[in-house]
Amino acid sequence: MNRLILSFVPCCLLLFFAVSLPTQQAASQVLFQDVRVFDGRSSSLSGPVNVLVEGNQIRQISGGSITVGESVQVIPGGGRTLMPGLIDVHVHMVFGALTMREMMSPMLSERLIFEKASQSAESMLLRGFTAVRDVGGPIFPLKAAIDSEKVVGPRVWPSGATISQTAGHGDFRTPDERSRKFFGEVSRAERYNATFIADGTAEVLTAVRENLRFGASQIKLMAGGGTSSAYDPVDVTQYTLDEMKAAVEAAADWGTYITVHAYTERAVQKAIAAGVKCVEHGQLLEKKTLRMMAKKGVWLSLQNLVEDTPDMDPARREKRKPVLEGQARIWPLAKQLKVNLAWGTDFLFEPELNEQQNEFILRLTEWFTPAEILKMITHDNAQLLQLSGLRSPYQGRLGVVEEGALADLILVDGNPLADISLVANPSDTFLVIMKDGKIYKQALDN
Incomplete structure (x- = not known):
């Protein structure tokens, strides 16, 4: 699949691939010696063990x-904890790497997008996030570069362009951009593969299939209003x-699923009736x-969304x-009712927030024990990826430390x-970070 995706990458990005970071080499065997394992599920660590990676x-x-x-690399654990890599199931690798000013600038280019997103991807992996689900944006060139080891970054489950109705949460048109259907001109956001504005079943089918053609592992549909979009109040239901x-049927035909952006009872109930498998957000839901x-x-x-900032638009x-207000209520309520819960960050257009990705995990401590939190951000998030x-781009079990x-x-x-x-201070406490058997950080003296 990676060769297929690369064939669609613009030439300017291929040129960048040629001068980007070298691939990370892996020993044929790596032995973690004398470690205690958090396996992704248990509420306690194992006794001292040795773990062989081949x-x-x-x-x-x-x-x-x-x-x-003979070629084994031995890592002396000294009784430290070996755990699965962290997983964030709600990221926007491109939108999270650029500011809104950069996104709207006439100087925006595919090369700039790629460079910014590549730098952000490497930092994310070095914070211990070895896998992420990208739920909307022009992700395919970056994912292809990571998978071919031209860029350092986490495994990526890509959704591709979001799919939105006209005046929906993914309608990113500026006031002077008119409807493609009536005036024949594609909007800037659609040209950059950020979104599809699709109305009617025929257009929705085409948008879903277009993302699948490029390698989407799941599809993101906008089913309700949003807080960061200009045209749609939060309470509206979309599609x-x-x-x-x-x-849902088009995704199921390819063996995958639809996830929806939605906050309200009506939007989510309609999505459930349609056969949707996952809801993003949901802070306004009731029992x-x-x-x-x-x-x-x-x-x-x-997610635990970022608080309001002083310079935020009053309407937003x-x-x-x-x-x-719904955040403090929804987490314990969903836990009590035994809903399948996953965790993500959803940082948008504020690149400085990315460095707080690990710290946002600690916001869960109000409602969950450390064992429950670690299970959610490893094993449980991996279950959602599966x-x-x-259509999963990486076949095999993640989120666990098991043979x-x-x-x-x-x-x-x-x-x-x-x-x-400890998980909120990765620069000091994460001594070794391994993805796919390759070591990307080694801060131990052998």
Whole structure:
């Protein structure tokens, strides 16, 4: 698939690939010696064990000696914690790497987008995020570069361009940009593959299939109003049931699923009726809808959204008010009702927030134990990624430290089950970061 995606990458980006970061080499075997394992599920660490990585998989975990080859790289754990790599299931790799001023600038180019997003991707991996789900934006060139090891970054589950109705949450047109359908001119955001404005079942089907053609692992549909968009109040419901069913069927034909942006009862209930498998946000939901989600196994991908800032537009502050108020209520309620919960950040157009990605994990401590938090940001988030089925770009088990699982691992200086704040300081506490069996950070003296 990577060769196919690369064939669509603009020539200017291919030129950048040629001068970007060198590939990270991996020893044929890596032995983590004398570590205690958080396996992604348990509420306690294992006893002292040795963990052998061979190629890109965890080959053996043993409390005794392990037979290794001559080319093994030994990492002395010294009783530290070995855990799965972190997973963020709601990122926008491009939108999170640029400011709104840069996005709207006449100087914006594909090369600038790629350079900014590449730098951000490397920093994200070095914060311990070995896998992410990108839920909207022009992600395919960056993902292709990461997978071909021309750029350093996490594994990416790409959605591609968001799919929105006219006047929906993904209608990013400026006031002077008119409807493509009536005036025949594609909007700037659509030209940059940020969104599809699609109305009617035929256009929705085409938009879904276009993203699948480029390698989307899941599809993001805008089913309700948003706080950062100009035209749609938060309370509005977007897309008819038939339009949404068409998207669900097209995705299911490719063995994958639809996730929707939605906050309200009406929007989410309509999405559930259409067969949607995941809801992004949902801060305004009540018990009735959460029970429906729990019964049908629909995932709730939640975030703790950033607080209002002093320079934020007053209209946006007003739109955000009920959503921010709902955050403190929705997390414990969804937990109580046993909804499938996943965690993400959803940083947009404020690149300085990316450095706080790990710190945002600690916002969960009000409602969850350290063990529950670690399970959510590793094992549980990995379960959501696997809804992509055969469209998943990386086949194998993630989010766990088990024999046969993919080797996405972090060696932590301390026990995060006892002190969850360790995950919020990756530069000091994450001594080794491994993705796909390759070491990208090594801060231990062998």
